[in-house]
Each structure stands twice: as structure tokens, then as C-alpha cells.
Amino acid sequence: MENHQYFWLFLIINSCSGSGTGFNDDPAIDPRLYNLDWMKSVPDETLISALSIPGTHESLSLHGGPLAKCQVWTLDKQLNLGVRYFDLHGKVTKLMTELIDKNRNKIWTKSSIPNMQQVRGNIVLLQSDTFYRGIENQESTFFENKKLINVEAKIRNIKSQLCDHHVVLTDSAASRLSRPKTLAQTLNKQLDNFVVQHEKSSSNQGCLGVLSMNFPSADLIKNIIQLKPCNCVKGGKIGDGGRKIQVTTEPKPKPTSSTSEQAQPKTEPNITPEAAESTLSGLESTPKFEEKAKPVPEPQAITSGDNT
Template sequence: MGIHLFLWLLSVTTSCLGSTNVFNDKRELQSKFFNEDWMMSIPDTTPLSAITIPGTHESLSLYGGPLVCQVWTLENQLSVGLRFFDIHAGIWIWTQKYLYIRDRYWMFSQGKKVDEVLECIAKFLEVHKSETVLMMVTLHGLYKDTAKELWATLVDTYKNIMLTSNSVPNMEQARGKIVLLQSHNGPSGGAQVQSSPFFKNNELISHKVDTMELRLDVCKSHFVLTDMETKRFRIKSQKNLARRVNQQIYNVVLQSKKSSASQGCLGVFGMIFPGAELIKAMTLLRPCDCGGAGTPEATPEPTPEPAPTNTRTSTWTNTRTNTRTSTWTNTWTNTWTNTRTNTWTNTWTNT
């Protein structure tokens, strides 16, 4: 591939790849598509931002006619391998004691509390300890200060499994944890996020992207997010949008897989109506090579200091009389050198 990853606006249709499942609008998820522990093989030292992570845009907008963005429940999204979730929540009236999930336009309730979302994710991570979940929370409504207070209470409740630092953790630090990402209208805290270099206005950018630039983007101290943009009251158009953009994302994944220099340097994706095979293809990419950050390095053995050399010469004469046999004089010289391996030489003469 040289030093560039080539990205096209390809004029291919879904039929070009046969039955590739890049789009899904069916609520049922067959168990053959479960992909619950795909992060297990990722080295502990890998920065989380250097992993291609599939996720969903408006992850829990399951109801609302033209504003529907997903069909799988949160449980099914976790089971199929999705690990990034875009959550929109708030309170409708000031007397509410819980944050409720709604669509991004704040029109349709999804009948679920944020408490329930966090509990569901926590239960999943308790069983699948090798995994991590990225979460971006956007707060809506007229009472955002109250919403922020309610969110702060939830963070404190789940503080043992929630990372809110603005830095990117590595895989070891993130396993079994929820990693909060910063949102423009979200609560404080969370890792920094940069917009994707791949798409603009839901179109694949038709130019070369330097592989070094890609690697620098995802290996820095922030996440790179490709997030789809949906249109209000255009459900048919949204599904057509998902078919087209998901196909383009799949093409990018295939191109990345062929590149030895930039495989896996794609970042995080927030998709609508993603298909199981598209998700699987993303999880099979190896992490981006951040100059060895994703591969444990052998710790070099320290170079031992040279052992002191001791040279000593001793000369003495022993005279002893043995009345049973004879009288003899035993004279010898003992000279040795003491090094790390303790070798020495002895010379002597007997008379």
C-alpha cells in the first residue's frame, strides 16, 4: 500500500458484496452473531483509542417512528459486539427524580431510565470482564442543571467501574469499565474526542489520507469518532442513508485490513442500523500500531556492573615433623583472580 491508505467514494451497491450484512433493521438477533468477548485478545498495553470500535449513533432511539435509529435492544447491541453508545437523556419536568432516555430531538420517550442503562452495562461487564464500553452522554431539556446533578449521583454510584478522566486509558485499565467520552452538551468529565477524518456530511471524503496522519490521530491522547448524522422525520431516508454509509464504512474496513502500515487506525464509529457482519469485520482488525504501544515489549535485562578483580599472592612455608614417617617441608604459592564467574589458577611446588 505504500505510505497511503486510499479511500474512495465507491459507486458500488450492496449487491456487489453479495449477502454481506452491513445493514440491519430486524429486531431479532440470532445467537450465531454473538460476539461478546472480542476484546479479550487485545494486548493490555494497547491505548483504547488505537482500537477500531464499532458503536451506535443515538443508541437507544428504538421508538418514535421517523426518529428511530436502532432496532436492537441494549442487551443485543452488547452481545453483537458494539462497544460505543451515544446516550441522550434529561428530565422533562423539574420534579422528576430520574434521567430518562429520549431521542436527540427530545420528542419521544424511550421508556428507559439512565439508571437501567448503567445497570445493564454493569451486569454485562461483570460477566465479560475482558470488555470495555465507551459512553457519550448528551443532556437535554430545560432543567440541565438538575440533570447534571442527577448524573453526578449516578457517577458516584458507579464510580468503581466508571472512568471519567480526560485521558485515554489502555486496555488493561479499561477492562470491566465504562469509559466516559466528552460531549458538547454533556456533563463534565470524560476523554477528549476528535471528529473523524473519513466522513463529512455522511459522505466518505474522496481523497488520500496519509497513514502517518491516521496513526497520529488515533495514537494521540484523544479518541477519533465517526458519527453519522440523522435527519428528523425521514425514517425511509435514514434507512437508505444507513445502507449507503454502512457500505462505505465496510469498504474502508476492507481497505484498512489490506494495509500493513495503518490497519486498525480507524477509531470509533457511531452507526445507525449496523449489520452483524460489518460489526464483526471491525472487531477483527488488529489495533493500530502506535510505535509499539499495542505490543508488550520485553523488559531488557540490566547490564551487570563488572565484578571487581582481586589479585592476591600468598607465599608461606610450613614445616612439620611427623615422627611416624618423615619430616617434610611444604612450600607453595597460591595466586588467583576473582571475577564474576570466580575463576582462578593455582600454582605450587612441593618439597
Template sequence: MGVPVKILCILMLLLHKSSDPEVFNDGKTLNLPANYKIGWMKTLDDEKLISTLTIPGTHESLALHGGLLAKCQAWSLWNQLMAGIRYFDLRVSGKNLKIKHGPIDQKTTFPDALETIREFLSKYKTETVLVRVKPVNPEFSKVPSLVENKIRNAKDIWVKPSVPTIGKVRGKIVFVQKNTFKLGIILFETDEKGDYKVTNVKVKEEKIKKHLEEAADKCRTGSALSLSYSSGTSLGTVLGFRFLPKKLAKQINPWLYDHLEKEFKKNPKPCFGIIAMDFPGFDLIQMVIKFNGLT
């Protein structure tokens, strides 16, 4: 009797695990469901302002290298696009426009990222991809003009400050701007200075909740495109290495999924603008997308 009971317990545990939503991902491989629609923006109303969407994004989108201190994502840019991510945070440095996280080279460049996004949009013409360029050291002051030279006269990139409808930017890249980069839509960033520093997970959760409420207020009117972060780190605080990006995401992502699931049940459903995440799992991304009334 003992052995069959043990086997039954193991099977029940496996079944339970397989039914849990994938909210955190730290593996390179992307496994998409057979019936998954990559072009999730296809059925959006062409007249809908993109500032009234809820958009899954990543923080430090190409921070794939540097170990526990610097790594914020596991999937490549292409895999993030395929999984439904439509906002990318690119930290760009120097005359070669290298992508960096702090001092750590991420082994790719802004032109490479642009080429990948363009390739994706050539296959999925119903989509639009939002890109934030954040100039960083060294030579951060040169980055804006160098980026401008790379995209000069490009017909597939929106660089105006006005918020477009989705119909105007299908198949295009939409630049968003803040502070040191002045091309594209002006962002309303809900995070305040230092909010990325985490010493208490519960406090971080409350901050995210507050930021999403602020974003929802902006989103209702469509007056501005909001950006909120669920990411963070304890580096630079008294806790030092306690909550590095990966460890924090393991705790925050399940909470974020549950919080969004509760918000989704409201009538009318809120919208939240861009939610930028670290190590998001496929189901967390899909939960964000659901707010657009597509699933």
C-alpha cells in the same frame, strides 16, 4: 426444461443472497453464529491504550422509537452489546434522565441503560463499554449534576480525562466527554458542524472517508480518542424527507463495509477510534472489530 431452469435460477439467487455480508439491520432479533465470541476484547494486550483501538459504536444508540423520522437503531441495548458494539451515544434529558431523540421519548432512562451495561459487564468481565452522555432539552443544564449523583463513588466507571489502558478498565464503563458533559476521556470528534446533514450520498461517503483518515492519524499516536459518524439525515435540508436515517444507512453501510475491507488489506493496518453507525448489521460490526487484530 423451463421449470427446472427457473428453480435453478431461484436457488442460485438465494445462495448469492445468503453469502452477502449483513451490513444493514432493521430487525429486532439478533441471531449470533454458534461459534461467535461475545467477549471480543479478551485477547487484547492489557497495555494497549483504548485510544489505539477501532471500536464499533452506534449513533443515537437507544433511538428505537419515533418511526422513520427518529429511529436510528433496531436492536435493544442488550442486543447491541451482544453483537459487539462497545460505544453508546445516549441523549439524556430532564430530572428523570430520560433518553430522547429530539422531542421523542425513547421509553427508557439513563439509569436503566447503566443497569443493562453493568449486567452485561458482570457476565463478560474482559470487556469495556464506552458511554457518551449528551444532555438535551428540556432542562439539559441539570443533566450533568444528576448523572454525577447517580454514579458518585462508583468503582466500575472511569471518569478521568486521561486515556486508560484496556487492562485498567476491563469490566468497567468508560465515560467520554464533549462540550456539555465533562466527565471522562476527552473526545476528538472528526465531524464538523452540519456534517450530519445529507443531500448527496457520494458527498457523504467522501466526508466519512476524510474523517476516518483524520481519526487514523490520531489513533497512530494514541494521543486522543477519535469519534467518527457514518450516520446522517436530510431533515433540515432542501431534500426534506429524502434521506432519513434508515434509508441513508441502507446506502451508506454497504459502502462503509467495502471501504473498511479495502483499508483492512493495508500493511500496517490503520486504526480508526470509534465509528458510530446507524442500523449496523452484524458483519459490518465484525469488520470494524477486525482492525484490532483479533480475527
């Protein structure tokens, strides 16, 4: 059985796409598009759940056939561009447990929602169906039948959840029956157009939660991180830890084998102990968030939050 780990990675950070498409499948990046320290200005008391966070679906799926490849940028490039939610799949439960035990002061494994001050420089874990350490999340219904439907009305409904210590996740790529790249070309443009309009006119700006995407463009990532945090003035007490919620999910439909595409087996990225150790190797040297005078370094490891 596969084991899926979901990580929030916060760092205090041209393509085949055209302007406004939200889609990119070119691995090259102009360093001028980097967003290394976008969380630097987020107030310490802001709950993580109140941020609009760009993320990637199956973040390490860089290879394989048309049904397997979901991303074009390596993990470090995603970090540089501002991605802070990572969806890592692999048979690594035992390995992750060992890494957590070795880096307890750098990894948030509680079910409560932290504020920025509590997790700057750290990893925040989200639970999945097979990994039970970290924050629980609740999926949004922004997308219906591959279309954004009545999103502003839905935001009004989920705002109390975001402000009452619940993490809301929108997985725009969660379809096993479509090619990730083809799906991204359609959904990312819708999402990019919506985020731009949302920033201009929404009375609930920034109340989007985590947006997990395939093949996002640098522009789409930037548009998401430019949103202000959700205004939670009437929400629960800031930083009090929050309440644990129970999340129910509908069973995912199994794909049929009627098309030639589906005959291609989808392979999970091979996450080796060496790769995982390398990913976390820089945690010990990460400056703590109190050291505000130090400049923000290039990301050398998975960290969460600006350390400045």
C-alpha cells in the same frame, strides 16, 4: 435543553440486509453471531484510542417516526453483537452524576486515555457539549457529503492523534436532514466495503477509532472488531495517561421545515432513574480484570472490557 451523554462500553462480546450491505433493520439475532469477548485478546498495554470500536448513534432510539428511529436492537443485543460505544441521549445529567458517585470504581471519568488494563470491567465516559466528565473526542472527516473520501490519507493524518492519546470519533449518522434508515442503507454499505478492503491492504490497519452507526449489520460489526489495534510503536509512552486536548466543533445547521417529514417531532428516549439503575445494577458483581481464570458471562449490565 437536552443533555447528551456518550458512553464507551467495553465488554470482554437475519436481517433485511444481504451480505455486504452493512445494514440491518431486523430485530432478530442468531446467537451464533454474538461477539461477547472480542476484547479478550487485546493486550493490556493497548490504549483505548488505538482500537477500532463499533458503536451506535442514538443507541436507545428504537421507536418513533422515520426521523427518530435510529436502531433496531436493544442495548443488550448490541452488547452481545460486539458494540462497545453507546450514544445515550436524555435529560439525565443529575441522574448520571448520582450514578457516577455511586460507582466511582467502575466508571472512568478522567480526561486522559486509559489502556485496556486500567479499564477492563469498567465504563469509559466521553465528553459531549453538555456533559463534561470523561475523555474528550475529536471528530474525523472520513465522510464528506455522505461519501467516504480519501480515507487512507486521512488515517495517516490522524494516526499520530490515536497514538498520542486522542480519541477519534466518526459519526456516520450525524445528519438531521435525512431519515436515519435511508442514510444507513447508503453509508453502511460504503463503510463495510471500506473496512474489508482496509483490513486486506492498509499499511495502517486498525487506525479507525470509534465508528458510530445507525442500523449496523452483524457482519459490519464483526468486520470492525476483527481489525488489529493501530500500530503505535512510534507513539507516546503506553499508559502514561495522555494529554488533554481542546476540541472545537462547527455549529450544527438547523433543519428547515420545508418538507412534511420535518413536521414530525423527534422525541428523545425516556431514560428513567429505574432504567439507568437497572443498566448499572450488575456492576458490583462484575469480576475484576485480574481474575483471569473466570469464564466470560452473558452481559447483565454495562461493563467495559473483558474480565478474563
